Amino acid sequence: MQASVDCLDGIRVVDLSRHRAGSTAALLLAELGADVVKLRLVQDCDRSLSPVLSALRDRSKAIVDIDLDDEHQRRTLHEFMQGAAVVIQDRTPAEMSALGLDQASLCSGRDDVVFATIGSWPASHPLCDRPVDDTLVLAEAGLLDEQEPVARDGPAYLNFPLGSAHASYLCAIGIIARLVRMRQTGTGGTVATSLVQGAMLPMMLYWSRAAKPTAALSAGMPKQTPQPMYRCGDGKWMHVMGNPAKAEAVRVMLAQMGEDNVRAANDLHAGTRPRVYPNIGAFTEIFATRPRDFWLNALWAADVPVQPVLATGELFLDEQTRSNGHVQTVHCAEYGAVLQAAVPITLSPPVRIARRSDRVTASASPRPSVKHPLPASTTHGQRPLSGLKAIDFGCYLAGPLAAMLLADLGADVIKVEAIGGEPLRPAEWAFNACQRGKRNIAIDLSHPGATAVLKRLVGDADVVHHNQRIPTARKLGIDQETLLKLNPRLVYSHVSAYGPEGPRKDWPGYDQLFQAASGWEQEASGDATQPTWLRFGMMDHLAALASLLATIAALYTRQQSGEGQAVAASLLGASLFTVETAVAADGSLLPYPKLDAGQMGISAANRLYRCADGWVAVALEGVHAPAQVLAASQCEHVAQLEARLQALSTEAAIALFRTAGIPCVRVALANRDAYFDAPANKAAGLLASYPHPVYETYEQIGAFWDFGDLTLALDRAPPVLAQHTSEVLLELGFSTEEIDTLVAQGVVALPAKQVVNK
Template sequence: MAQGTHFLALLGARVTRIDIEGSCLSDVHDVLWNRDKERLAAAHDPADRARQLVSHLSAVDIVMHDFLPSEARALGLDPDSLSAAYPALVHVAVGAWPAGHPHQDMPVDDALALGSAGLFDEQQPVARDGPLWLRFPFSSALAAYVAASGALARLYARNRSGKGGPVSTSLVQAGLLPMMMHWSRAENPTPSVQFGMPKDSGATLFECADGQWIHIMGAAEKSPAIAKALAEMPREVRDRHNEKYAGAVIPYLDGERGAVEAILMTRPSREWLTEFWASDVPAQPVQPMGALFKDEQALAAGYVVQRELPGVGKIRVAGAPFHLLTDTIGPDGAVPPVADVAQGAPKLPLEGVKVLDLGAFLAGPLVPMLLGDLGADVIKLEPLAGDPMRPGEWAFNGCQRSKRSISVQLKDPRGREVMERLVGWADIVHHNQRMPAADKLGFGWDRVRAINPSAIYSHVSSYGPAGPRKDWPGYDQLFQASAGWEQEGGGEGNPPMWHRFGVVDHLAALASLLVTLAALVRRDLTGKGEWVAASLLGASMAAWDSYMDEQDRLAPAPRLDSMQMGEGPAKRIARTSDGWIVMSSDDPEAPHRLARLAGDRPVDDWMAGQPADALLAMLKAGGIPATRLTLDNRDAFLSDPANRALSLSISAQHPVYGAFETIGGAWNFGPDLRLSLDLPPPLLGQHTRMILSELGLAEHAQQLLFDEQIIRETRA
């Protein structure tokens, strides 16, 4: 929650943090996420505190909190009380699980949320079987964007109706966004949907001669040195190296992974990286957290900020993970009056908003999908061959619902005319193509602005909008590597580990969603469009839970043990006699209480002999928050009536799959606004004729485009 309001502060909001006893963050997190806020200590007396809250709530647009439902009611911060007392207020609540769920009273903690939802069992540990502790706190990192984005979506609806209201989300809802790739079921699954991406699929991580690991995406043999070494390696030697990966779930590098692995061990990492970069092969080194504070590109793109704080001194922290690249506030800094946009009470937060999706893979298309979930009309424009991620249907389906699809050949002037009609139609044009390619295909910023000056132009890049690498290709894996998450996730002394959730892709997409919604709200003031941006690099750094001081030392951050079991005696997973549990306590006394519960026995041996339910009862009595660690949870989660009732899992009718079940919405907006979750991922060009008709293109003109193979439509 603190990080969510921090993002709003970075967007220009005036944020006041009310520090209630027992709700303070650690010192490090306080520096990271509360540094740009006004601070106010809550009154100790309950009556005085209530009056204090009333005085502030009557003067603000948004209030955000992470109290449990019972705590919120006691403070008068529950949705009914706030809506009744402050009809124009936008009020946002963040829980571990949604209100109304059997787990609604779970402490708002990453480990407890992810463990109970089953995500600790969705990653293969480095050196053993079973579940693991995820060092990457991605549920809270994602939830910060989700909460702030929900606030702006509700604010946008308020501009049209004059009515505020509730927004809620949870660590589980945010943490499950990446699981849309992995947790789905189809009545008639295709082989790709059936196969998915197994936990033991592996990753293209390679060790070099200097002991440094690098992560490579794309064809390593595009490097002349790799191609030459492969050609010179005797066939029997290549076969011997490749035999190591003969049983690999996914045969990377056309079955030559073992040979490439041996070749990479012959030279130091810096030489290989120079070679790959010169050959346009996406690759990055696995670095410790904080290394990017001195990175040339991170500095040039503005992702490093130097600050001096009382009691802390001069530090470097991660900067904003998004950019507003145009200034649309009026001349001389004057803010134009709010436009008259009242349209009656909408039923969807973004009702009436039109989005053109020109993206591919994941970080680009995910934003329009979420805008579609919020009620926008989203059209996905694809080339005739389709989004390159379509063959991996399990991944494609994780970021494509809530859209209609049109397929157009943009290299033909007649196809470009169709695209330009869509640009003129759209409120938001969103993509993640490299900018030189976007300019070449006719949807760069200058061209979009010329066609539609009121359109918001939203771009997700790999490295940011400025700097020497601004046009380089990139993937989630490269930024998990360079930002330190792969090293941290592997555990002490272990090789690095890629988190298969695609977390950085999702973080970058949510940063783009947030800044796009900010621009949409701001357009009500200006009537003008603007260019906004986010990147994988910026998002990977903004998730850091540390900062760097003047002596280049990182502030204390959690470290994962070598067995990937946890970060401390009372922050870890543990085996019981009938399953696993996860406990998470920052209380320095918790390890001592745990030892007293175990008596004379080693704590691990004692816990291994206890049934999970009995152990959880003892831990609760000892003041140590804990929960069951759920295993193999996909089918149970999708079928759970409680999850279905809250739209945590949903089902839609797909033209090929039949009934298609997947993860549901990331927000709840109370009784007056709903999400739009009815459209399943579209077939390629499934809605081409419908869209062209809406654009005013006559049937004979459409048929000519079909005959000339300028457009395409797929029917089930």
């Protein structure tokens, strides 16, 4: 019988955050059942969340205002600390120390609390005291230069909180990993991540280096690559993945155009830009002939992945969204009843929006019960998920990425791959971004002889994870009914495109489609006439993180119940959760910042500025921030400030703003090699390097967490196909002769000879 109480029932979390990352991490825990108390500091004044963001990210929490200058209220803070099992902070080390909110001050003498922090950069990095702000972090890391603006040169301002969105999940996942560990050891510890680590998770797609790269690794996808977004005959846009020619109406028009006209159209619309997607020019002309609804229906009927580019808020009212419970009505004191995005995971007991009273006491939180305590001498230096075994049946990105992060956390992850390789493997730059840390076994799951191997693989596994469409999973014998019957303690984790319920539950989907449907492609372009796909692929990555959160929450629940369960996440749910507004009762949207037409910023105080020798980024919080920035520069409006800064060097511009107390940094350009070569990044664990049988040495983005006394597993490169087939089969009890038979029958495959020799 499944546990009847919430996953984190009885866990008191003190939320001391003032930014979106920490607030969102605490929200995720609150709706998993934790008792979250938000201590809102008077000292933060107007430099905390906006009213709308607070309504979205501080729901399900009790709110207590604290004035640190009041001795009685500071004592109240420490009383709450005595009752806390988890503390969440998202301030810089200097800020925490100055306010007396650092771990030493709040948790002195205690080893039974999880102290979680989200900084701008890791605490050991020279930039750790930079403001915890996405724009500043992305600028200095070089990520604003990774997005090509629509109609100008230079970097692009991102109004999507790339670092915060990922770091919030990383923090919540790390906390529950600590709680899992606490049930074994009885002790807590630290969990640290940062905005730069969150932002670098999707950058694994583009930033890596090899001593001997292959052509497939070097190809990548340049930021100038045209995307398959098409303006239809009624002026409305759609984003298409896969081959549109699968639809009969498209095939007919391609044939009518003829090869010469198709070639001419491709040359006209793509020019000299990289051509990753075939026939973009021809499809541009074809789709311009009829309204969008015609093409959507034609493409959907042919199982071609496509979604319309929608305005922000439209997805809240979608049938599929409602079928999966991805939106819920929330009653806010400020805005009344509004439709908000729900935490995008499915598990048992279900996540839910909690109603908390602000009349909360500082009573002690029960600690997770210790089932099988481990001696302290055996726990120091171990990995958070040591001893767990996970089987990865996924392909492409969202499925394999969650499994890769399980491997980072110390689980033994075995990737099961088709004998011919999974579809993403030829694009090595993308494949490698979600595969490190795994062992690889090549199996033809459709072969009758694979059943015996599958039973042994899954029989003692803790987790099975994949993102195959459910009908495919049933054909391959890896559906949840089959595997949970085989292993009732299994946590069966599935990532889909559209969620486990509703008419589109088995449809194919990609990151691009959900950037389009959620409104981000329209928002990211500002007032430009065409939508913008943000090449970071964050909907894939956030769906993977949501799935990992559900998986690790189910593992925590299993420690108490002894039973496994099926959990789920989706690109649809993950994308909707990123929307930082809500639908009011009258159908209007709550106010949110809008990007300008030049993709330069959202205000004078949150903006990119061109200088004589480069670019700077400014980010100042607060309702009066735009006026402060203009006053500091003695300008009356943004255009005047832009003109003044274009005559200054970046060094002079930074000095101008910082003298006035306004955060400003230089925007790093073409920064991959500088990032990998920086000793500070290596020292802070932001880089990983390992031997590889083909590339010899391979460098990737490094750690996404720092657990202090627990280490991460960053010592195994992405595997080549079938690299560990024999090793895994021998561990499963197959003899050498039996393995030879399986190979001869085509059930499994061994690696290429050159790989074995290396």
